[in-house]
Amino acid sequence: MKKLLPLFMVLLLLSACAQGISSQTVTPSPTPAPTPVSTPAAVVEGAEPDLLIVHDGEFSGVYASTGEVVYPCEYRYLQSVSSDRVALGRYVPNEDNNYVTSVVAIGDLSGNLLTDFSFRYVEYDGADCGLLYAIYDKDTQKAAILDAKTCQPLLELPSTFNFLGASKAAGTFLLLDYETNTASLHAIAKLRQGSPEPLAELENVAYLRCYDAATGVGLLMLNDGKAAFFGGDGSFETVYVDRVHDEYFGGEGPVPFMKDGRWGYADFTGSAVISPRFDFATPFSNGLAAVLQGGAYGYIDQTGRMVIEPQFAEAGGFAGGVALVKNASGEGFLIDKSGNTVLAGVQYCYALGAEADMAQVEGVQQEDGGRQYWVAANGKLTEVSLGQSTYISSERMQDGLCAISGYDEQTGAVLAALLDTRTGSYIAKPGEYSFFTGAQSPLNSKKPRADCFLGYRYARNVLLCDLFDASGNRILVGLNDVYCVGEAVAAVRKGFSWGIMDFRGQWICSYSIFNTLKRD
């Protein structure tokens, strides 16, 4: 009598038709994918399936949320490089015979490899202009602007050239040659017609501070310390300024700049939208910017109106609805956007997240070395603490949700908690998790998926992962890892299986991890 095997053994046996490594090819890999173990669960009729990056324990691939294999798990590196192109990498030996990751092909979102040559690096044009920038492998030492559709070179360049950005609206892109320190503006249409000559050039360029895809204008830092707005549609006249605020990297609001010793704000046409009239100007955040006037700092709005009168010796940017200011004695305190003091005895205030809708606030250090910590959101403060942690860091996870992490020096434990700043209460209590991270979006998602995130916790020596939704609800718990999250499914590993699991915890498809280990 044949002995009965438990479910997992059946799974292992069924997955015996594991995929192997196919040689590099310009056609889709002929290698059959492992047979899905479980019956596909219900998927939304008519909806375009998510294309998820999956991981078999060693290698990455792309599977549709229906379980269909788009790219088998054969790649060490897999990265979206445009809305419909993906760069696929493997380990290749470098000149020292060490194995490094190299992009070996660019593919579409249907599993077709479009190139038969290797790159060291491939970069997205950032604005879906139909261009890719690539650096070829060590043998050619060349870079190129590729046509994203055909993946063939439109313009070959020395690898000293760097791609700065492209603009659909302006129909141009910017390059910078680090060898000659020359930036060049190119018309996309002309390049496609075979005319690689630049529309304009700018010399003495050190680096790009930020690029505005709406206008095609780059803010370029020059070797003499000055800056220039350069680029546009070909008719734009380069605008030079004496200085740009050191901490402006293309964030909220216009650019704080200095001209003839006075500070103001400019848009990306180089026009002063707030005329240079301040002694110093800082970047906008939460709608306000600190400016120095008459020897004291106040705050202006984006019309240039002074909304908090100059009165502070030092002033930081707003984040979470509060800002750290200091008086002439060096005492730090928080103010709200009306200029009212909300907390005294503050030493640091750090913005969290790109939109600075939260902040980590730290009190002055006490004699015992400890200090108080708060998280600010919408001008409201929540005090946080983690065991005996003497240092706490915070990370914005989602609207209103903030991960707090620290190291308990007494127990040696890495502790994390999940705080709902709207209620001031913990969704996950201190120590329940070790850390939180964001989730990878599907390759074909129209916008970055920011509404799911992951909490990692130890069960003895095994690291387990829980998937949270935007509200902080645990969608899936007790996984070993989550690689990519779609609308209703996630690419995960649980136990001895990896595959795609729906949010009810049912496998859409699953494969044994044992058949996929160590294929290098």
Next chain:
Amino acid sequence: MRKTALFALALALMALAACAVTATPAPSATPSPAPEASVDTPAPAASPEASAVTPAPTPDTAPHFTFDEYPAVDGSTANLPLMAAVLARVTGMELADAEAHTTCSTTPYAYESLVNGEADLLLVYEAAEETKQTIEDSGVSLDFIPIGRDALVFIVNESNPVAGLTVSQLTDIYTGKTTNWRQVGGEDNDIAAFQRSSDSGSQALFMKLLMKGRTPMQAPTEFYPTEMGALIEALAEYNNAGNAIGYSVYYYANYMYAKPGLKFLAVNGVVPSDETIASGRYPFVNEFYAVVRSDEPADSPARQIANWLATEQGKELIREAGYVPTP
């Protein structure tokens, strides 16, 4: 410490907690010998199956602990499914959840973990000689409880027309005396004989069951994959795959890392299977063990689980997990 690549996925997720161990003089770390293999005579197979008469339900004798009470368990890669099955049975956890809570550091490092107190119970294959020496040098005495049987199996590409070899033919191949498949009834091709690293569990079986004191030939570095799965991949994907021969343990190669295009060789006319391993007809059978430190108290969770695995209900669990329990 030897630089052996670990079971990568498991290792990446591990953070072993350090803990002191009280070393006691170790008389011996040598497990009990494997049963003598029946070589030529087809022995009547002792069926591992239960009697046809349905027995009355028996009380559950398994020890039961919460996950917090459950001992730190480590072991061999091939025992990972068993480790998960035991965890599920003892804690009442769903098997899928138990798998998610299960990891191992591979045979040599599992013994190291037990000796230094990071693990309290191993489900593990026999250690290689150098690991046994390390255990002996540590002064920590270990108790070995045989709980199951596995076998050293020889694997070739299915395109190889050779279906089986004798023990002496295998010995000649691995001592370098036989170098062409034509010498053993195959085609006129050189033999590419893969081995494993010296501290691996598979290599320990190979040295004990086939080499028996002989020195295997030195092979090119590429013929010594560091992982169990890598050897099987190498056999499947070696440039001249039809020439290659390698070995693994039956459970791993048959259930955990089944690979299309490969086949097991019969040895002395006996194909490795659950039945021929259980009966001992297959020549290269060896035990695997539950191992605890000898000073582990009689009522400790680790000792209770180890002892229970040798009982009838423990054997039934081992069988249900797809392994061949010790008779």
